Amino acid sequence: MTLKLLERGYINASYCKTVLEHELVSTTSIGSGVALPHGDPNNILMSSISFLTLENPIIWGEEEVELIILISMKKEDVSKYNLRDFFEILKITHEKDCLRFLSYFSDADKI
Numbered sequence: 001m002t003l004k005l006l007e008r009g010y011i012n013a014s015y016c017k018t019v020l021e022h023e024l025v026s027t028t029s030i031g032s033g034v035a036l037p038h039g040d041p042n043n044i045l046m047s048s049i050s051f052l053t054l055e056n057p058i059i060w061g062e063e064e065v066e067l068i069i070l071i072s073m074k075k076e077d078v079s080k081y082n083l084r085d086f087f088e089i090l091k092i093t094h095e096k097d098c099l100r101f102l103s104y105f106s107d108a109d110k111i
Contacts, residue, residue: 001050001070002039011072015043019070027061035060038071047077 002016018039022028029035050070057064073081 001037001052001068005048005050005070005072010044010046010048011039012043012045015039015072018043023061027063029060029063029065031063033057033064033066035065035068036071037068038073041073041075044072044074047073047081049073 002011002019005011006013006016016039019037022039023037027035028037048070050072052068052070054066054068057066059065060068
């Protein structure tokens with residue numbers, strides 16, 4: 001996921017490393033098959049939220065994960081965007097039916 005963001009100029013190369021380092025300190029799986037990885041916001045050039053649905057769950061920390069949501073938000077953008085709405089959507093993803101529904105899409109425009 002981070003490589004796609006790097007290719008598109010959304011992050012610098014150091015961001016990839018900070019996402020992995022954060023996982024070593026504390027896993028970002030939040031239950032119900034969802035993980036919310038993130039890295040150092042100082043390495044973000046353009047804010048984004050990326051979704052990846054997996055065909056088969058993987059072990060992430062101590063849990064199975066099938067939806068990965070990479071949050072790459074610049075500090076100055078946190079106040080610009082209503083992240084409260086985003087986190088309300090995350091509550092919905094905890095519902096297994098919604099997670100299955102999201103997994104059918106391969107294109108952000110379709111969601």
